[in-house]
Amino acid sequence: MRTVVCAEPGYMALEHRDPPRCGKGEALLRIRRIGVCGTDIHAYGGNQPYFSYPRVLGHELAGEIIEVGSEGDPKLIGQRAYVIPYLHCGQCRACRKGHSNCCQRIQVIGVHRDGGMCDTLAVPLNHLVVSETLELDQLALVECMAIGAHAVRRSGLVQDELAIVTGAGPIGMGVAQFARECGARVVVIDTNAERLAFCRDKLGIEMTLNPSEDDINAALKALSDDEFADVAFDATGSPAAMQAGFDLLGQAGRYVLVSIVKADISFHDPDFHRKELTLIASRNATRADFDHVTHLMESGRLKVDAMITHRAELADVPEQMPAWCTPATGVVKAMIEISDTPRLFIQRSSS
Known part of the structure; x- marks a missing residue:
């Protein structure tokens, strides 16, 4: 073969x-x-x-x-x-x-x-x-989407919370869709304007920010009454972006690292404790996540x-x-x- x-x-x-x-x-x-x-x-x-x-x-x-x-x-x-x-x-x-x-x-x-x-x-x-319902293309995308489903489940995200997804690749796009399924307000951040446009036009993600063009801090303050995000997800694969993600969170925020890199990630400990942040790793997915993705795909709720x-x-x-x-x-x-x-x-x- x-x-x-x-x-x-x-x-x-x-x-x-x-x-x-x-x-x-x-x-x-x-x-x-x-x-x-x-x-x-x-x-x-x-x-x-x-x-x-x-x-x-x-x-x-x-x-x-x-x-x-x-x-x-x-x-x-x-x-x-x-x-x-x-x-x-x-x-x-x-x-x-x-x-x-x-x-x-x-x-x-x-x-x-x-x-x-x-x-x-x-x-x-x-x-x-x-699956007797899904086409081959869709079947091949279940695993990719399950990564996002697992990350959102790990985060404990609930309705009306502000969720920031940094990284508009396929994994980040999956995270954004599952965050929206939870009823959260979702913001996608990326330096690639074309991918942000894709998120808006193809996935229906209304709020996107580009660090090269937008003042991220000012935008998040306006969206949150100066309280920043409840949950942040990193799907960039960039150590610098992963470290910067701590600053996107407000008090009692949760930070979910979906990316994995060959690097050390550091943070400023006084700020971490002052906000009482929770740092969460998200690796792979479980059968429950796969079943959840399959159900949403078969019902047409995932793009x-x-x-x-x-x-x-x-x-x-x-x-x-x-x-x-x-x-x-x-x-x-x-x-x-x-x-x-x-x-x-x-x-x-x-x-």
């Missing part, structure tokens, strides 16, 4: 590998869609924690079940499904307490083990979710289709990846497609 491998930072290659076998408790998924997310882009750039090379990227996955192993229901064959890529042990303290998203021995498909940039992938049956701005076939990924990593190309979400009759791949002899 065809496989795209990130051999080292900045270099991807198309290879031919033997297809996987379907083991006990597993299913074979014919991959049809692969969403490219910030984790993939940071891994390609060499900036992703928990990562080693070579690695097959891809964890936003959708496809068709073509085989089930022993203990599997044959009726699943032919069904469309998405993948929950967080393989947890089920035994550590985090798992026992329902926090499978931060399992002590977690193996994330496409991060700790090879992912779905390939024609076929073996996946544990209990990490496949079938996800417009997020897909670029597409490519699997064989073209090594050529397209550098452009997808360049902000000037205007990528919001790139989607890799694998057709029913993929382009023939001929392995060249090394001799």
Whole structure:
């Protein structure tokens, strides 16, 4: 089968590998869609924690079940499904307490083990979710949206609170939509004017701010009667922005770091204590978050289709990846497609 491998930072290659076998408790998924997310882009750039090379990227996955192993229901064959890529042990303290998203021995498909940039992938049956309603594009976006759902759930956000989302990438767009689902007043902050326009025009986020053009402090004071935000979410992947986010919060505010970076994040302790802030990390998502996203997608309450701005076939990924990593190309979400009759791949002899 065809496989795209990130051999080292900045270099991807198309290879031919033997297809996987379907083991006990597993299913074979014919991959049809692969969403490219910030984790993939940071891994390609060499900036992703928990990562080693070579690695097959891809964890936003959708496809068709073509085989089930022993203990599997044959009726699943032919069904469309998405993948929950967080393989947890089920035994550590985090798992026992329902926090499978931060399992002590977690193996994330496409991060700790090879992912779905390939024609076929073996996946544990209990990490496949079938939907008869959602299209393949939508199925491939469930994981991305679940990250935002988990972050908002962690925040405890409630109706009429002021929520600031810094970073208007796909994750931030998901956070903003789930914050709005809570009935919060949502402000999105980003330096990219095109992405802010996308949030307004495509997602219906009415309040956006650009630090390059707007006085952020003055705007937040006006929106909050000089009390600033109740909750701030960072989805920038920028250490400087993550540190600046502490200043967006008012008394008893909650700060949710959705981004993860290879850096130390610091804050001014007297201000942190004076406001009695709460700092929250948000990692991955749980099955409850995936179910919540699936329900909202099936009911049409999430706007996800417009997020897909670029597409490519699997064989073209090594050529397209550098452009997808360049902000000037205007990528919001790139989607890799694998057709029913993929382009023939001929392995060249090394001799």
